[in-house]
Amino acid sequence: MSGEIVLSVNQLGKSFKEKKIIENISFDVNKGEIMAILGPNGAGKSTTIRNIMGIMYPDEGSVTFHHYKAGTIPRHKIGYLPEERGLYKSVSIMDILLYFAELKDYPVAKAKQRALAYLAKFGLEGKEKTSIEELSKGMGQKVQFIAAIIHEPELLILDEPFSGLDPVSQEVFKQEIKDLANKGTAILLSSHQMNLVEELCDRLYMIHQGSKVLSGTLAEVKKDYANFKCSIHGDNETALLEKIPDVQRIEQNGKQSILYLSVEVDIPQWLKQWPDGIQVEELSIDRTTLHEIFIEIATGKRTKEGVRHA
Numbered sequence: 162m163s164g165e166i167v168l169s170v171n172q173l174g175k176s177f178k179e180k181k182i183i184e185n186i187s188f189d190v191n192k193g194e195i196m197a198i199l200g201p202n203g204a205g206k207s208t209t210i211r212n213i214m215g216i217m218y219p220d221e222g223s224v225t226f227h228h229y230k231a232g233t234i235p236r237h238k239i240g241y242l243p244e245e246r247g248l249y250k251s252v253s254i255m256d257i258l259l260y261f262a263e264l265k266d267y268p269v270a271k272a273k274q275r276a277l278a279y280l281a282k283f284g285l286e287g288k289e290k291t292s293i294e295e296l297s298k299g300m301g302q303k304v305q306f307i308a309a310i311i312h313e314p315e316l317l318i319l320d321e322p323f324s325g326l327d328p329v330s331q332e333v334f335k336q337e338i339k340d341l342a343n344k345g346t347a348i349l350l351s352s353h354q355m356n357l358v359e360e361l362c363d364r365l366y367m368i369h370q371g372s373k374v375l376s377g378t379l380a381e382v383k384k385d386y387a388n389f390k391c392s393i394h395g396d397n398e399t400a401l402l403e404k405i406p407d408v409q410r411i412e413q414n415g416k417q418s419i420l421y422l423s424v425e426v427d428i429p430q431w432l433k434q435w436p437d438g439i440q441v442e443e444l445s446i447d448r449t450t451l452h453e454i455f456i457e458i459a460t461g462k463r464t465k466e467g468v469r470h471a
C-alpha cells in the first residue's frame with residue numbers, strides 16, 4: 162500500500178519583507194504514510210503548509226500532487242485542517258458538514274452517512290442538529306476534523322491537529338489518523354508536541370528557524386540520534402563515572418547523574434562492564450525522546466555523529 166509518492170515538496174522557500182521564513186524545505190508524503198513536520202512555535206510549519214495548500218505562493222521551489230503541478234492540483238482530493246479554527250457559528254453541524262462535502266463535489270447522501278458515522282465515533286451522536294456556537298472548543302475541532310475528511314481525500318493535511326484537545330480527544334484523533342493511513346490516505350501533519358507525534362508518525366521532518374535540522378523514518382532517526390540515557394541516583398565522583406565505557410557526556414546535579422551513551426550500546430553487556438564501586442540507589446535507562454533530540458540539536462549540543470561534549 163505504501164511507497165507511492167502522493168505529495169512532493171521541492172526546495173520550498175518563502176520570505177516576508179526580505180526575511181526568510183522557510184528555506185530549502187523538501188520532502189515527500191507517500192500513500193498510507195503519516196509524515197510529521199515538527200518544530201517549535203514559529204519554526205515555519207504553518208508557512209510550509211500554507212505554501213503547499215496554495216494559500217501562499219512560494220518564492221522558491223515547487224509542490225506536486227501525483228503528477229499535477231501548482232495551479233492544476235485537484236483540490237477535492239485533498240483534505241485540510243487549518244491552524245485557524247472556525248466554522249460558521251449559527252449553522253447546524255450536519256449542514257456545515259454537507260456544505261464542505263458539496264464544496265468538494267462529494268455525493269450528499271454518502272456524505273450524510275459518513276457524517277453520522279463520524280459524529281458517533283467522536284462522541285457527538287445525536288448532535289447533528291446542534292449549531293456550531295453551542296459546541297465546546299474541542300467538540301468544534303472534532304467537527305472541523307470531520308469536515309476535512311468527509312470527502313475521503315487521498316491526501317490529508319492537518320495543521321496542529323492536537324492543539325486545544327484534552328488527552329482523551331487526542332487519543333481519539335490519533336487513532337483516527339492511524340486508521341485513515343492504514344486505509345491508504347497520505348497524511349501530512351504538523352505539531353510542536355513532539356512526544357505526542359513520536360508514537361504516531363512513520364517519517365518526520367524537523368525544522369528549526371525555517372530550515373531542516375533532521376529528517377527520516379522514525380526508525381532511522383532513532384538509530385542515528387536516540388542514544389540511551391542512563392540516570393543514576395547515588396553518591397558518585399565524576400572521575401569514577403568517566404571510567405564507564407561508551408559514555409559520551411555526563412551531567413551531574415548532586416547525587417543525580419545522567420550518562421549519555423553511544424548509539425550502538427548493548428545495554429546488558431554494557432552494565433557488566435561497569436567498574437567496581439559505583440553507588441546505585443536508583444537506576445533507569447531510557448532512549449532519549451524526539452523532544453530531547455530537538456533541544457540538543459537546537460542548542461548545538463548534538464550533531465548526527467553523536468553528542469558533543471558539553
Ligand SMILES: Nc1ncnc2c1ncn2[C@@H]1O[C@H](COP(=O)(O)OP(=O)(O)OP(=O)(O)O)[C@@H](O)[C@H]1O
Pocket residue numbers: 177182200201202203204205206207208209244353
Ligand atoms: N504573514 C506573515 N508576515 C510576516 N511574518 C510571518 C507571516 N506569517 C508567518 N510569519 C512569521 O514566520 C515565522 C514562522 O511562522 P509559522 O506560523 O509558519 O510557524 P509555525 O512553525 O507554524 O509556528 P506555531 O507552532 O507557533 O504555529 C514566524 O516567525 C512568524 O512570525
